Amino acid sequence: MAVMTLRIPDDLDLAIRAGATAAGLSLNAYIVRAARRQAVLDAAQQLAELGLGELLCGEGDTL
Template structure:
């Protein structure tokens, strides 16, 4: 018994748009909406929708590499490389006068308080690396716990 061959159907190219959904932290959504409002003012438009901005970003990312903004690919890759970085929730008390300054500054620079504080911490840590004694103390504590051999690579000494 032979099977009949079914005719091969030509597949059509999709022409309808494809919906993409992105979940954003509230602070990022607020910052993006603020950017949209500023862009609308700059362009003398009533509104600039977030969807329009995301479409424009997609067009920029898929444009000919020679036409892309300088450094865009590198900056995005750097952000994506840090995307897997585990986050730690940190709660702290900030004096009221500093909160007001911070809120105003983040609004002017179109960022979030969380992003501003994170960047400030990175800058501070870059200027204040741990001292050698702190590193040695930590290594000694690991060794006392019996973890030194597991963590040290070939040729490393504690």
């Protein structure tokens, strides 16, 4: 498992902590979930740009 140092702007810190608490997740799990979701969306966007977006219909977040 990789270890990263993440610098968060002060104005975003409280919102992230509140989101993690509301979701019942640790701060680490909350940030990992957000990063994973974005990575999946980025990959789906790349597939859509290749004309494969129709294959993704109904599979989660819209592109």
